[in-house]
Amino acid sequence: MLGFVCTGLGIAGIVLPGLPGTVFLLVAVWAFSRSSERFHLWLYEHPRFGRTVRDWHAHRVIPVRAKIAAVLAMSATVAALVLVHGNDWRWPAVTAGLLAVVAAWIVTRPSRAADLASPGA
Structure with a gap:
């Protein structure tokens, strides 16, 4: 299922x-x-x-388009939480912190298999 x-x-x-x-x-x-x-x-x-x-x-490659879409979706989520929660900053802050870690992990993955062969990848 x-x-x-x-x-x-x-x-x-x-x-x-x-x-x-x-x-x-x-x-x-x-x-x-x-x-x-x-x-x-x-x-x-x-x-x-x-x-x-x-x-x-x-x-373990994530294409650039998928990276951009993921980071934009996470950013939109945080922006929506800020709007919904108004003066209460705790949920947006916690969510932003967690999503920042996930976004950093996504962005640091190679974008194509050829990137793996380059030094420092």
Whole structure:
């Protein structure tokens, strides 16, 4: 069930701005690898989604577009929390701190497999 839900969210993330589709597709591939070889292979070899999934699996690569989308979505989340919580700064501050750590991790991953061969990568 997790694989199907994450596949749906991943496909929606390709279309909807602010929804990180790649992350959901990676979770779906992981879930299907443990439950359904058929759906695992379908996602892994898919013409639209497969390359990103294979690049992550083989090289732990996150494409630049996915990095930008993820950081923008996290920034929008913090901005929305600031607007919703008004004078109460605690939830936005805690969320911003956690998302900053996640964003730093995402941004520091290689953007393509060739980056791994360069010195210092």
